[in-house]
Amino acid sequence: MSNAEPIRPEEGDALGLGEAFVREVEEALAAQDSERVNAVVENLHPADAADLLEALGADERRLLLEMVGTNLEPETLTYLDAGLREPVAAALGPGKVARILELLESDDALAFFEDLDEELRAQILARVPVTIRRLLQEGLTYPEDSAGRLMQREMVVVPSIWTVGETIDYMRAHRKEMPTDFYDLYVVDPRYRPIGKLPLSRVMRHTRPVRILTLMDEDIQSVPVTMDQEEVAWLFKRYSLLSAPVVDDAGRLVGVITVDDVLEVVEEEAEDDLLKLGGVGEADIGEGAMATAKRRIRWLVVTLFNTIVASLVISRFEGTIEEIVALAILMPIVAAMGGNAGMQVVTVTVRALATRALTSRNTMRVVGKEVLVGLTNGLVFATIMGTIAGLWFGRVDLALVLATAMIFNMAWAGLAGTLIPLSLERFGFDPAVAAGPFLTTTTDVLGFFIFLGLATTFLL
Amino acid sequence: MSNAEPIRPEEGDALGLGEAFVREVEEALAAQDSERVNAVVENLHPADAADLLEALGADERRLLLEMVGTNLEPETLTYLDAGLREPVAAALGPGKVARILELLESDDALAFFEDLDEELRAQILARVPVTIRRLLQEGLTYPEDSAGRLMQREMVVVPSIWTVGETIDYMRAHRKEMPTDFYDLYVVDPRYRPIGKLPLSRVMRHTRPVRILTLMDEDIQSVPVTMDQEEVAWLFKRYSLLSAPVVDDAGRLVGVITVDDVLEVVEEEAEDDLLKLGGVGEADIGEGAMATAKRRIRWLVVTLFNTIVASLVISRFEGTIEEIVALAILMPIVAAMGGNAGMQVVTVTVRALATRALTSRNTMRVVGKEVLVGLTNGLVFATIMGTIAGLWFGRVDLALVLATAMIFNMAWAGLAGTLIPLSLERFGFDPAVAAGPFLTTTTDVLGFFIFLGLATTFLL
Known part of the structure; x- marks a missing residue:
């Protein structure tokens, strides 16, 4: 034990590193206090050491790795975020990485190695014993995300x-x-x-x-x-x-x-569906703003396209809206209720496909049920909102048009909310990525079209 | 081996039971062919046997349990859906359940037992050996979903x-x-x-x-x-x-x-967040339509309330819309782009809170980043959509108003998308449940208000 021992994650922060702890390490690094830094890292669980590396800036990280050198617990590498593996390996250099990989279990070694770039891989392969080289090379021949990459050879x-x-x-x-x-x-x-x-x-x-x-x-x-x-x-x-x-x-x-x-x-699997349904490809909390903005654009382009189509539908009824401005006030309600009811169905369906709770055995029953749920809640909310609209604008005919459009759109949400993910899956697409935008396009377009169409026919 | 062996899940369906297989079992049950039914169940993995019980109707399930009796593999109970445990236990009767629980590991026995109702529990407790009775009773004293319920006593x-x-x-x-x-x-x-x-x-x-x-x-x-x-x-x-x-x-x-x-x-944890963000409390694929409709109403009530507030905002600008109908055509775009950009942020933030990737250490950085992302993408889409709207309606001033509203609303989406979940978490609420509706209410209201407000000021 050295005198550096006092730097430790605080008690209350036992689950994760505290800000104060990271700051203390930064100070020790700035002071070039190698002994102190080594003592800190030695006392950390590899998971916490990896966390520390992630919390530091690029220069400080390099400095820390230099100071710690081969004192770094081999397992630290296995806990590192995928994005940090390349820079950490580069900072350590191929020689040290080779020595660390030797000490890891074969699955952990491969999981780290596969995230490095070609050149670094070649340099590391030249430095590991032949048995490990063969294991790593063979491991890479298996498809990404396959059992071959997950398995360990030690048995x-x-x-x-x-x-x-x-x-x-x-x-x-x-x-x-x-x-x-x-x-x-x-x-x-x-x-x-x-x-x-x-x-x-x-x-x-x-x-x-x-x-x-x-x-x-x-x-x-x-x-x-x-x-x-x-x-x-x-x-x-x-x-x-x-x-x-x-x-x-x-x-x-x-x-x-x-x-x-x-x-x-x-x-990962459940999180993947969650992020995709939310319109995000990956958890990007640690990424820079520009990279994140770029990543998220794809989904927003789809949203823009979707709303432009909906706007085109609305524009066909310009004359009707000019006559009855109440329509412009109420039409977002029809679209939103259909869209939200439909997203409930899409969420349940996507998850049921992923967990295989939805199979050929119960598809028809589930689709039928969702239409019934949509009709039921459509009736409930059409009654509530029809009454409100009737009182608000003092027009029974307007209330009836609104109620009819809501019932239709929510029943449609039940049908489309199941059929869209099912069809995407059937044709080999990922339902979690595409089902949401597809659905809201249909509920927006149908909602505006039915509501404004009925209004044009019956209210003018 | 009996002559009943041929009934097995088909080859192609190795992952899960096929429809044909379930139908054959139903036929054997209808024919009261106890020998055949027993042979089938004996050959099934307990997970598949549980799946079979879930696929059958209530009467057939009871009949099968009667025929199989104590030949049922004890582990079958541990694979049963929570919703089916009570009816299966009732069909088996307390005596048989007691005998099965004796054979299970303590954590599996408790996990099954805790899902039964008071009366059945008491009847079962009266029939198990005293050591097991004490384990079950003590297990129930630990809070639900706590380590005490997960752990096993055998060690x-x-x-x-x-x-x-x-x-x-x-x-x-x-x-x-x-x-x-x-x-x-x-x-x-x-x-x-x-x-x-x-x-x-x-x-x-x-x-x-x-x-x-x-x-x-x-x-x-x-x-x-x-x-x-x-x-x-x-x-x-x-x-x-x-x-x-x-x-x-x-x-x-x-x-x-x-x-x-x-x-x-x-x-469960990742799925929970996914379902809540999608506006659904639980995976309800196996539930009846009325129960599901009722469960989903809560979220739709929130949506309705949200859209009524937005409609009230729109109604304040009735006169403006009457003058320029193009506003009614374009306003859903402002709201939708803000809402979708915001839901991306909410999704990432909720997940980062759940996985503790978002801590006091990086909160300020993440909030700042998301505002920057919102501003960046706001600029991108304001340019695109402003150009389209300018060409469409031949009015540069309308295009500028639209673009300004979009930039504001998308930057707001970045701020609200992080601060809402963070505040909910801080005050002890579940961010996954409430953040979505809160967010879309603000992006709708702000979107409509800025767009129509700017239009009233500059376009009339």
Whole structure:
């Protein structure tokens, strides 16, 4: 322990680093107090160290990495935001990165390595031992976001003909090559295809002559190495898996995915839908203003196009609005109620598709139900708003036109809110990205058209 | 194997049950073919059996449960949707449920039990062994969605003074009382406070005289039994935990939470925000139309209120619109662009609050950035739309008024889109529920007010 120990995340801030703590580190960096900086980083959990690197400016980050050097906990790299991996690796230099990757588990090493650029990758590959080089190169041959990228290669594999005694002897004899910590043993047939798994605790509690074959769980879910990570996450959730063997084309065991690898995928997946439905491609909180503005333009262009189409519809009824200005006052209500009711349906439908709660088995029932929900709430709000409009403008005919338009538009919202995401999915598009704008275009256009059309016919 | 084996989920439908499969089961049920039904259910993974129960009608479900009886895999109950637990438990009867709960792990038993109604709970409690009764009763004393409800009580605990040899002897001697499968041993001090954990594999690879104290991981994250499950999930994600000890007020070890228990919480959490931002309280795909319509009304009432306020603003400018109908045509564009830009900001902010990417450390920077993003995109779209409107209506002054209103409203969207969720969070409200409607009310009202106000001042 050095005298630098006092710099620590404050008590109340146990969950995340406090502002004061970051400022203290910045001061130590400014003072070139290497001993103090090293003592701080040494006392941090790797997740917190990564957080610290993210909180610092680019120059301070470089300075800190220089001062800490190889004292940096290897796991720190695995906790770094994707956007920071490249600059941190560049600051460390290929030699140090190579040494760190050697110390990481294969899945963590690959996850970091895959985010670097070509040149840096080549420099690092030239500096790692040949076994790790082969693992990294092979890992990159699997599609992005596939099981091959998620899996780890470290595992304990035993042939199905062994006994508990042979297994224990094998583990004792090879303790040096074993993963640091492991939980399940995988049992393979003579062609190295996984046929079962066995928690280590079960090996411990049985006597030496018991055959592995009689102890293992046969109910395993093999995952093809090319399976998309979303599908993998779905399997883990559906069958409450703790781990799953990954197999190549020939069905041979090549790696293992554990539930902790899937945790991040599950979160990403739900978050992805949320951000897309909100018109944002990615969580961009740490990004610069110009990059964010550019990223968000796409959705706003769609919105602009949508509202221009709606404006064109309105302009067709210019004469009617000139006669009855109340229409201009009320028409946003028809469009907004349809749009919001429809977005409720789109949200539920997109999520149900993602979690596979919506399948061929219940599609028709769900569509029918949503139309009924739209009609019901359409009736409710048409009654409320019709009454208000009737009292406000003293015209029963205007109230009836408004009510009719609202009912139609909200029932349509139920139909379009389900059919649009379903059709997008059917034709291979991502319903979370496109369903919202499609929907609001239809509810705006239909809302204005029905309301102003009925008004032109019955109120002039 | 009976002759009933052919009924299985189809190949292509390996992920989930197919319609044809469900229909075949329904036919077997209608034909009272108990042998066939039993053979089918026996061959299903518990997750698929639960899916089957969910796919059947209420009468068929009851019939199937009657036929299958105690042949039902206990784990089937843990995979059931929350809404189906009560009816399934009622159909099985308290005696059978009691027997099934005995066979489940304590966390799974409690998760099922807590969803039942008072009366059924009492009947079941009267029928389970006293140890399980005490566990269930105690479990219910912890707050809903707390660590106490998530944790399991089955664990292997060793005192810190033991050696590897003593630990192995203890496990051998008590193999009957051990959990079926376990992965980590927990090390406690004399007051039963957790001070470390030890993967079983590490015990295996060391010789008998090695002291536990020297092998264990001291870097453990204890979780108070009353901690909210969202907080627990955050800890697991942040520190990539595989398991964590749960402690009572006195810091004594009372249970263990493992990463697989957290998987569902992580998903629920992100999904929760998504559904709330979409104006829906819960995933309601399986619910009846009337229940859904009722549930969704709340958000629509807020929308209605919001649009009525906007209409009141418009009505103040009735005279202006009568003079220049083009205003009625263009005003939805100002409101929609502000609303959509603002919802992008709300989405990012709500998610950043949930994942703690937004903290006191970067609040000011993020707010400033979002205003800048709004201004930038406001300028872009004001230029585009101003040009279009100028050409469309042949009035430069109208184009300038429109452009000015758009810039103001989109910059406001950046400010309100961050400050509204931040303030809601600060005052203890859920930003995901309320931020959207608040925001669109302000962008509608401000959009219409600035646009029509400027028009009244400069265009009449």
